[in-house]
Amino acid sequence: MSMNVQPDLEFIKAMKAAGGDTLKQCYQCATCSVACPLSSDSKPFPRKEMILAQWGLKDKLITDPNVFLCHHCGDCTELCPRGARPGDVLGAIRAYAYRSLGWPKGLAELCSSAKNLPVLIGIPAVVIFVMWLISGGMHIPSGEQFAKAGYTQFFGHWDFRLLAKNVLFIDIIMLTAVGIAVTSVYKGVSALWQGMSASIGQNDVPYRPSVPQFVKQFLWPAILEILEHKRFRECTVNADRVKGHRPLVFAFIGLFIVTCYSLFTQDVIGIWIPSMHGPISMWNPIKLLANVSAVAMIVGVGILWMNRSKMEAAGKAANTFYDWFLIWIIMGVGVTGLGAEILRLVGIASLGYIVYYLHLISVVMLFLYMPYTKFAHIVYRTFAMAFERYRDSSYIKNPLNG
Amino acid sequence: MSDTAGNGAVLVVGGGISGLTAALEAAEVGNDVFLIEKNAYFGGRVAQLNQYFPKLCPPTCGLEINFKRIKDNRRIRTYTLTTVKSISGGPGNFEVQLETAPRYVNSNCTACGDCAQVCGDEIDDAFNFGMGTTKAVYLPHEMAFPRRYVLAKEACSAATLDAIKAACKYNAVDLDMQPQTFTLKVSAIVWSTGWNPYDPTKITNLQYSSSNAIITNMMMERLAADNGPTKGKILRPGDGKEPASFAFVQCAGSRDENHLQHCSYICCMATFKQISYIRAQYPDAKIYVFYIDLRTPGKYENFREKFMADPNTTFIKGKVADIAAERDGGVTVTAEDAINGTKIHQKVDLCILATGMEPALGEQGKALGVTMDGNGFVVSDAAKGMFSAGCAKAAVDVYTSGQSSTAAALKAIQIGR
Numbered sequence: 001m002s003m004n005v006q007p008d009l010e011f012i013k014a015m016k017a018a019g020g021d022t023l024k025q026c027y028q029c030a031t032c033s034v035a036c037p038l039s040s041d042s043k044p045f046p047r048k049e050m051i052l053a054q055w056g057l058k059d060k061l062i063t064d065p066n067v068f069l070c071h072h073c074g075d076c077t078e079l080c081p082r083g084a085r086p087g088d089v090l091g092a093i094r095a096y097a098y099r100s101l102g103w104p105k106g107l108a109e110l111c112s113s114a115k116n117l118p119v120l121i122g123i124p125a126v127v128i129f130v131m132w133l134i135s136g137g138m139h140i141p142s143g144e145q146f147a148k149a150g151y152t153q154f155f156g157h158w159d160f161r162l163l164a165k166n167v168l169f170i171d172i173i174m175l176t177a178v179g180i181a182v183t184s185v186y187k188g189v190s191a192l193w194q195g196m197s198a199s200i201g202q203n204d205v206p207y208r209p210s211v212p213q214f215v216k217q218f219l220w221p222a223i224l225e226i227l228e229h230k231r232f233r234e235c236t237v238n239a240d241r242v243k244g245h246r247p248l249v250f251a252f253i254g255l256f257i258v259t260c261y262s263l264f265t266q267d268v269i270g271i272w273i274p275s276m277h278g279p280i281s282m283w284n285p286i287k288l289l290a291n292v293s294a295v296a297m298i299v300g301v302g303i304l305w306m307n308r309s310k311m312e313a314a315g316k317a318a319n320t321f322y323d324w325f326l327i328w329i330i331m332g333v334g335v336t337g338l339g340a341e342i343l344r345l346v347g348i349a350s351l352g353y354i355v356y357y358l359h360l361i362s363v364v365m366l367f368l369y370m371p372y373t374k375f376a377h378i379v380y381r382t383f384a385m386a387f388e389r390y391r392d393s394s395y396i397k398n399p400l401n402g
Numbered sequence: 403m404s405d406t407a408g409n410g411a412v413l414v415v416g417g418g419i420s421g422l423t424a425a426l427e428a429a430e431v432g433n434d435v436f437l438i439e440k441n442a443y444f445g446g447r448v449a450q451l452n453q454y455f456p457k458l459c460p461p462t463c464g465l466e467i468n469f470k471r472i473k474d475n476r477r478i479r480t481y482t483l484t485t486v487k488s489i490s491g492g493p494g495n496f497e498v499q500l501e502t503a504p505r506y507v508n509s510n511c512t513a514c515g516d517c518a519q520v521c522g523d524e525i526d527d528a529f530n531f532g533m534g535t536t537k538a539v540y541l542p543h544e545m546a547f548p549r550r551y552v553l554a555k556e557a558c559s560a561a562t563l564d565a566i567k568a569a570c571k572y573n574a575v576d577l578d579m580q581p582q583t584f585t586l587k588v589s590a591i592v593w594s595t596g597w598n599p600y601d602p603t604k605i606t607n608l609q610y611s612s613s614n615a616i617i618t619n620m621m622m623e624r625l626a627a628d629n630g631p632t633k634g635k636i637l638r639p640g641d642g643k644e645p646a647s648f649a650f651v652q653c654a655g656s657r658d659e660n661h662l663q664h665c666s667y668i669c670c671m672a673t674f675k676q677i678s679y680i681r682a683q684y685p686d687a688k689i690y691v692f693y694i695d696l697r698t699p700g701k702y703e704n705f706r707e708k709f710m711a712d713p714n715t716t717f718i719k720g721k722v723a724d725i726a727a728e729r730d731g732g733v734t735v736t737a738e739d740a741i742n743g744t745k746i747h748q749k750v751d752l753c754i755l756a757t758g759m760e761p762a763l764g765e766q767g768k769a770l771g772v773t774m775d776g777n778g779f780v781v782s783d784a785a786k787g788m789f790s791a792g793c794a795k796a797a798v799d800v801y802t803s804g805q806s807s808t809a810a811a812l813k814a815i816q817i818g819r
Binding site: 040041080081 | 607658719723745
């Protein structure tokens with residue numbers, strides 16, 4: 001009798017590309033599951049995930065909550081007797097999962113390789129450039145005009161009171177990117193949740209939490225735990241990451257508030273009070289928050305950058321596009337954003353416009369590629385942490401649901 | 403026979419079961435043999451065991467007959483407390499510089515023990531892995547060969563030294579003894595330098611130093627041995643409690659890139675053997691064995707089956723990666739049971755680390771020009787006139803050591819022909 005074995009080369013190659021090439025070293029001693037400070041007694045990891053990956057059971061891995069609960073602190077890798085680097089392997093599995101859960105597929109595939117970097121930068125660069133051309137706003141403003149309007153007339157200006165020309169163009173670009181990302185993440189999280197529920201045999205329970213109940217009991221506590229960085233702090237080998245990750249998280253929250261404020265004042269209140277258009281005063285507390293957040297973003301991602309370089313130099317982490325792409329994008333957003341602001345303050349319009357153009361490109365990259373890059377962890381890990389609470393809750397433990 | 407014995411002389415480095423075997427095999431076919439040993443006694447690790455495979459004999463059975471053969475054979479010259487300093491020449495005409503450390507007791511000694519009676523200073527009992535102390539002038543162990551006392555001079559006060567010297571009726575105590583260097587001319591060298599138990603303090607996550615309830619498998623041999631610190635009763639070091647539960651931690655430092663890369667081969671069988679010690683004393687004690695794989699080669703498989711059938715002995719497939727000391731003197735070991743995918747926190751009274759075999763020759767061997775593999779084991783090299791035997795060659799049991807020692811002797815006697 002002959003057996004036709006079809007090795008899943010695509011999965012193996014994906015593991016290798018994302019730094020999980022040590023996978024085959026594992027001999028299942030389970031040291032990692034004990035070394036891991038985040039692994040629970042009833043559902044320990046990453047030993048099980050290691051053998052699932054060795055066997056190529058990718059469908060199980062993509063929706064395995066443990067894959068996302070891992071914070072890649074490296075305590076398991078430090079103690080691993082075989083150099084199988086379970087931490088890196090789980091990172092690689094996550095990269096594969098983001099790709100598999102991502103929609104549209106083509107875009108998800110595109111984000112998985114450094115080879116595609118010119119295209120990845122090219123898409124937003126060309127789109128924004130063409131929009132800039134179409135808008136007719138493509139000329140460098142005079143010093144006086146630049147000081148007054150800043151970048152708010154980047155895409156030109158018209159006298160239609162209800163919607164500024166600049167806002168229209170920015171919205172077309174950004175809302176499209178965000179729309180694709182939100183759709184993708186919605187589809188991904190739905191698939192993940194169904195898979196996670198199926199993995200505990202509970203995808204068809206008669207009693208489910210309502211949306212407010214779900215948010216209150218599972219999602220919100222998970223978010224609070226993330227903000228506290230409680231799990232990051234459990235790590236022993238690589239404890240420095242909190243110093244980088246926390247300012248970054250608060251920078252994103254700060255900038256989210258600033259963006260909402262700016263959207264509201266300029267696009268809504270601006271309809272009645274035209275003076276709301278234009279740069280916000282440097283003494284406005286919101287502007288202060290924006291600046292603090294921008295600095296926090298650059299400092300935070302800078303710490304993570306140095307941390308990763310140091311770990312790679314010491315052979316404690318693999319150099320992968322998956323890990324670096326997000327660091328580069330965030331650094332790009334921070335540096336171009338702050339750079340554009342400084343150039344506005346010193347009044348160099350020509351250079352300012354170019355840096356602002358680069359800023360728009362990096363922001364689009366951040367939004368558009370979020371579901372397929374390491375940035376996706378902000379959604380998938382949050383929901384995995386919510387699921388972790390859900391699976392231990394009375395909705396699952398309730399005998400009526402048994 | 404003289405120190406400059408002619409062609410065909412063999413130097414055997416290390417006087418454990420392998421060195422004794424190699425020396426006897428070479429001498430009994432007519433070659434001159436120099437057998438040197440770093441310790442003050444012959445017998446090596448086997449002498450420290452309670453019982454050894456394949457037939458679970460006490461070490462006296464096996465070592466005694468070899469000691470008798472050595473005493474009867476005028477072709478073997480033995481040196482204790484002796485190490486190799488340098489080697490020159492090549493196959494057929496080695497010149498080996500050796501150094502004998504001072505024993506401070508000469509051959510007049512009759513092992514009457516009068517000196518120890520008056521000795522007020524004590525040292526850690528190395529033969530029992532520091533479990534208990536011994537007088538600073540001591541017989542290394544009950545069946546030590548040569549049967550002669552050793553004085554740890556640096557551990558003694560001047561008054562003690564005077565008392566010891568005065569107590570000896572045979573004028574055997576020589577406080578002025580100096581290290582002696584000498585040269586031997588030999589044709590071939592057999593390395594039977596054996597092994598050391600891997601240092602458990604290096605396995606930081608197993609917290610060896612945190613509790614008396616964590617011991618090594620070699621300490622367990624001493625606890626079970628009649629001539630050991632507890633006269634053969636298995637008791638917890640420190641508080642002397644009779645343990646009601648035991649955990650065996652397999653692969654403690656073996657098969658591990660961070661420690662010993664090789665499989666130490668004997669630890670699985672040693673654990674089964676030690677379960678038999680426990681069962682003889684504590685028929686109802688709970689025993690937990692945490693393993694990655696159980697390696698019980700050949701006919702040892704029957705031995706495994708016997709103990710795996712024991713209802714009070716549980717085998718858990720999962721390596722212990724954390725040990726925590728408990729208030730009551732016991733410890734809790736943590737592992738993931740890979741069969742059902744849950745973590746186990748098992749509290750036990752005594753935890754035995756199945757520490758592996760670290761080749762004893764180490765870096766010093768490289769400096770002497772010995773060919774070694776990546777794990778520090780000696781590689782036999784006929785072109786160099788150097789051969790390895792027993793655990794210097796690979797991590798093996800006594801039975802296999804006997805085979806490789808005979809093989810090394812056979813190769814070594816061909817060099818001088």
